[in-house]
């Protein structure tokens with residue numbers, strides 16, 4: 246049983262550091278921030294009770310410096326370190342170093358990070374515990390002959406994956422038996438240079454799957470609870486863009502079955518913390534374990550919104566050794582939540598990261614709208630860190646209500662200084678396939694073309710201005726109202742709407 250946490254160091258920056266500080270404030274925990282030189286005026290620094298500079302801009306020299314971070318925690322009398330996501334959050338050596346320094350790591354035991362970090366050992370463990378995995382090899386293949394034999398057994402197409410991988414790096418689809426030798430060699434080479442580990446294993450390639458993940462919460466008393474699913478299929482090059490809870494394809498029965506499998510996965514690795522089990526779900530609603538993320542995830546708020554459970558507070562609670570204050574039957578899914586990741590990227594230029602000073606940042610407000618952001622107006626978005634600077638999360642009574650809220654909230658944003666993914670998110674919210682819930686992991690590739698988000702030409706701009714004038718003439722007391730259709734058309738063409746739909750002039 247660990248001692249209560251009175252002071253906590255946040256080994257992160259941006260929106261997630263702010264998110265963690267908020268939970269600490271509500272719990273009466275003193276917060277210590279660490280920061281890099283350019284982050285001296287960042288929101289996480291200003292909001293923490295204390296803040297210490299740990300190095301220059303590059304992450305290697307600041308946010309990834311285990312020694313400087315642990316030293317700061319000790320010197321400032323902290324009891325615990327929260328790693329957020331990214332950076333050191335899934336680094337078993339860091340988790341161990343934190344514990345060795347007599348501090349509490351707000352995360353799972355290092356051994357759980359290790360076993361889940363190796364995708365083949367994770368698969369072996371899941372098979373042992375009866376959690377469904379995609380048919381394939383249990384361990385790495387050692388020769389082209391072995392690969393060819395197994396591929397024939399599971400059936401083409403197959404997918405070669407790096408044991409040290411995850412997140413899509415080092416994967417190769419093989420459709421034709423003639424290509425398997427060459428594909429294996431190139432997958433091994435890529436794995437070696439990316440991870441320093443050339444082990445590659447084989448899975449049957451699941452066609453047209455959806456990515457559905459289960460949130461789990463585990464305490465140190467052997468309780469492993471599932472908090473429903475998140476639908477994460479709307480992604481681009483393995484970067485999620487829109488996430489929602491619940492998933493349209495998951496009913497109560499599938500939720501219970503996936504939830505039990507997820508809880509079993511957590512139990513199998515001796516998990517304590519919030520964690521996520523990623524599954525692929527095929528067209529027949531079969532589900533297969535993909536990997537476990539042993540950290541708090543970017544998209545955790547959608548689960549918070551539909552369960553009412555503060556996941557960061559629960560992470561802190563279980564890290565203190567306390568039992569979870571509710572049981573599985575207490576967890577209910579209510580309403581629908583959607584998250585859009587707001588990134589400084591130019592969606593018209595292949596999502597190229599954009600940089601600059603955030604001259605204006607006015608997030609949307611109102612019922613059911615949550616802005617989790619990590620930069621303030623006047624702050625700079627640089628190349629040094631992740632382009633995601635805010636998350637817009639909405640809650641609605643049902644999916645239709647949530648989509649309506651998300652559209653309204655995206656339109657309400659005022660952002661100047663950088664290009665953002667807002668127009669792209671708006672496009673998703675209007676897409677009939679998204680609205681119908683009829684999409685798989687290839688949604689973006691299949692349905693998105695950058696020209697859909699082109700800026701208006703002069704003629705369209707003139708039409709928009711005239712429409713706005715026309716609408717204005719018909720508004721106000723004693724004026725004849727436009728019919729609904731005409732009013733909507735005018736609003737849709739107004740410079741205000743166009744600005745959001747197509748981006749402002751810069």
Ligand code: MV4
Pocket residue numbers: 379404411412413414448449450451452454456478480483525535536686
């Ligand atoms: C797969 C798959 C199809 N079949 N495994 C991509 C990242 C890594 N977490 C696992 N990934 C996939 N594994 C089998 N056997 C398709 C993907 C995949 C994917 C998965 C989730 C979300 C987006 C994706 C995009 C491309 C491929």
